[in-house]
Amino acid sequence: MINNKYTKISFYLVILFGLGLFYFGTDGFTAFTAETARVQQLKDDKPKFPDVTLEDSMGRKYSISEFEDKYVFITFLYTSCTTVCPELEYNMKQVYDKLPVGVKGEEIVFLSISFDPERDTPAVLNKYKDYFKSDGETWRMARIPDQAELDSLLKAFGVIVIPDDNGNFAHNSAFYLVDKKGSLIDVLDYKKIDDAAQKVVTILENRGEE
């Protein structure tokens, strides 16, 4: 073969380019789906919980500052959901049950946020919370009535919600942990209940020692 030298060089260049492409395209061969990339990005960025007005199942309205000096354990859901949300909330309940009684409401608050404010009125949320034996106080369920505010929160926390044609939503699910100053510090796999509970307990203990 003629001019083999140049062809060899270009071959190695192509391989190098390919390695670089895949390295940067997958954050160093770690994130092959956008969801893993999203979670990693969130953990690095630690975005602030935006200043939005929540309206909970008792009709009380407040912002995230209501939970100042407490950790907040958050999930996103809509109550008409029949697939992943009940599982998500049931898993959240299990994490809730695994935590020591003393910390709940004092050190950490559980908060389920609905991204379907039209249907999830305080009355609906109130009924829904009973399915999971949430007390509405240390574990609250709330909606964000203002769509623009809701969108800003979903965007900040990387929650992607796509409505489908049947009044349902496709969405990604996780446990979100916000620290005492209102910054997102961790995104946990909602299927690994024990890991999530363990992590929360560790974080709470470490803070106590400081």
Add this chain to the structure above:
Amino acid sequence: MNQSFYGMLLFIFLAAPPVANFMESLMVIHMHMQMPMLVISGMLMARFLQKRFPHLFEKWNSNGVPGITLFVLIMVYWMLPRSMDETLTSPIIEGFKFISLPFLAGISLRDSWKKLNPFGKNSIIISFTILFIGLGWLYIWSPVQLCNNYLVIEQVTLGWAFLLTAIGMIIYLGYNFFIDPSAYE
């Protein structure tokens, strides 16, 4: 020859925002129509560059191996669930799609394919067949949603499209293997 001109027209058409938005709104069209058509537009445009710089290709891609490797790398990159997701959320990645598929993958495929021997050609087709079966399997039976911007049902549709493409390639390979075209001339 004005095939390069038509290639450019196709490229401009595909890149026009309404067309691009529509094609990207459906996962299966995004991957199995928009992306291949971008490659095709590049293949058509390749003629212009081959005529303009014949020595460049002869010198740097004499046996077609670097070119076909580049083609394979670009194709595999765009089959990662993440890449497809990110074209929808990041304008930089979207731009990279419109550059890399025609100008890196399309041009290098056109220039390299003829230079490969039958063994090389068949290996490429067989590898892509296996890859497509794997991806089809992944998208159809994956328990999780791989792409944040598309519904699971679209993911399954895409999986079947991959399997069908793989079946098409198997038929082609079989045809190539069993039928001798000269017998019919």
